[in-house]
Amino acid sequence: MQHTLFFPMMIHGFGFLSLSASLVLPWALTGLVQGQKITESLFKDVPQSSTVQEIPLPNRKLISRISTATTYYVSSNGNDRNSGLSTSSAFRTLQRAANLTNPGDTVLIMNGEYKNEPKNGAVLGIKRSGTANAWIKYKAYPGHFPKIQHNTWNGISITGASYIEINGLEVIGNNAHINYDYAYASSQNKEAQSNRLTNGNCISIEPGDKGRSHHINILNNKVHDCGGAGISAKQADYVKVDNNTVFNNSWYTVYGCSGISMLDNWSSDNKQGYKIFVTNNKSYNNRMYIPWFKAGKITDGNGIIVDVSKGYRGRILVANNITYKNGGSGIHAHDSQHIDIINNTAYLNQQSPEVKKKAKGEIYAGYSSDVKIFNNIMYASPGNAVNSNMKNVNVSYNYNVYSNNSTINITGSHDMIADPQFVNASARDFRLKSTSPAINSGLKWSSLTTDFLGNPRVSGYAPDRGAYENR
CATH class of the missing domain: 2.160.20 (Pectate Lyase C-like)
Known part of the structure; x- marks a missing residue:
């Protein structure tokens, strides 16, 4: 037994800059594209126009919590020397991406077969954690069916x-x-x-x-x-x-x-x-x-x-x-x-x-x-x-x-x-079958509202017994 950045979110986070976006935002967005953390130093050399001076900056604690989430891509045709930040520059191995992940990151895995190296204990070994508000996710790229062999x-x-x-x-x-x-x-x-x-x-x-x-x-x-x-x-x-x-x-x-x-x-x-x-x-x-x-x-x-x-x-x-x-x-x-x-x-x-x-x-x-x-x-x-x-x-x-x-x-x-x-x-x-004695004969379980297929758990006057709810 054993065993991308979201520009809308970031811009929303900088709502306090709305009156001076033309001064600050180009520099801020450059930092975002590079996947850097946004810190108070971002504002260090902003020209102090009268407009900017009238808008108080958020406190140090608030700024330090704002960070980017990265999407990494892995492809069987990729290369671990790539950046991993797009489908055309994908990594080759899952482990390369896993070793870089931070809270909130997503690893999208494209079609192909991924195998372990001879002495490795896993094809994908995960030791880096997300947080309650920023999970780390390993997912098949939309429409793809990757295999780990x-x-x-x-x-x-x-x-x-x-x-x-x-x-x-x-x-x-x-x-x-x-x-x-x-x-x-x-x-x-x-x-x-x-x-x-x-x-x-x-x-x-x-x-x-x-x-x-x-x-x-x-x-x-x-x-x-x-x-x-x-x-x-x-x-x-x-x-x-x-x-x-x-x-x-x-x-x-x-x-x-x-x-x-x-x-x-x-x-x-x-x-x-x-x-x-x-x-x-x-x-x-x-x-x-x-x-x-x-x-x-x-x-x-x-x-x-x-x-x-x-x-x-x-x-x-x-x-x-x-x-x-x-x-x-x-x-x-x-x-x-x-x-x-x-x-x-x-x-x-x-x-x-x-x-x-x-x-x-x-x-x-x-x-x-x-x-x-x-x-x-x-x-x-x-x-x-x-x-x-x-x-x-x-x-x-x-x-x-x-x-x-x-x-x-x-x-x-x-x-x-x-x-x-x-x-x-x-x-x-x-x-x-429609004649089954299991239909409409179960006990309603308040924590169970759907069946095996995701259909509503009660379609009659009582839940059915078994994994399926008869439609």
Whole structure:
């Protein structure tokens, strides 16, 4: 487990110069184009006409806070000796841009394939933080679909950095260049835990020398074929993992990994509302083929897991996700607390025969407390457990739909045992037919106003169960 400047804004900031713009603004704009910080020295040699003298300058503190935000461009046809400040002078590597970023900066990534250097630990290693009002964003250039291909520890690593957004990228691991025989033979060696070819993660958030990460958004990415985790966060706070497609991960690692995992969540403050969101993701075919070295057996390969977070004071929302054919569970909470698992669809997970199926489930909590599992659809293989209640305290199941061929270990007063009537489950279309008993039968959840597709969550007199709201 792991792992441009805005001239309108700047001119607005210089509103106090409106009466003498012809004297000051050309010099000021030259400084802006060069991406320099605007300081009091900017005004040092301005001619002191009577007009200017009548307008008081802002105090030193106000001026020192005004700074520019830079947009860097990266292209597979670029060059790291370029300025990186336009599409025609783009950098070649993501790391070149990452090493220059300051709060408020954006890195726009153009089409192409970006790979790690042989000894690098990541294609993109992020250690520089933004601020609450000036995030650092790494985004696909509009209309482009860049690919990060790696055979090292991480495609993208965020290490101790905060106020970071990763948006619209495809991260591809090394699975295509590994087979089971190699991975299993490697797992028997003393060096197994340090083999980056088999253990590499796609996107990993981890603590660093300067502290732990918080305020991280992982949005709209395609993440697949990593031997280790797909998307993982360890000891982080204020994390949003939204609208990602995560598949074919965790195959060859000797660590216990999953498609999406939140591990050992850290409380950066004492707030108790929702601070971690895992929403609107599709997670499938993530599974372990190699035993976890600590347990000596296959334990994970889940679609989504919140793991070992009993001390976390914030609340976690896991909602509107679709998980199917993962080796472990579709979604589960292990040794954790303060979690709401709402309106998800889990279908034919628990594919790994090594997992003790009757003790787990499609969606479930174990060794956990204060967990609500409501409005979900759980469809298990015949004889497999659809849910469970292992050493939990204050864990509630209600308003769920369980397939009628499943082993059901616990039911709530409004749970339903029925065929959910998917449009075409074999084609992975988990929308509901108009005759589905899941329609208009859920419990309204005030914090959830849209469905998996972004449509309004209630289109009838009550919300539907599962990830989709019938239109």
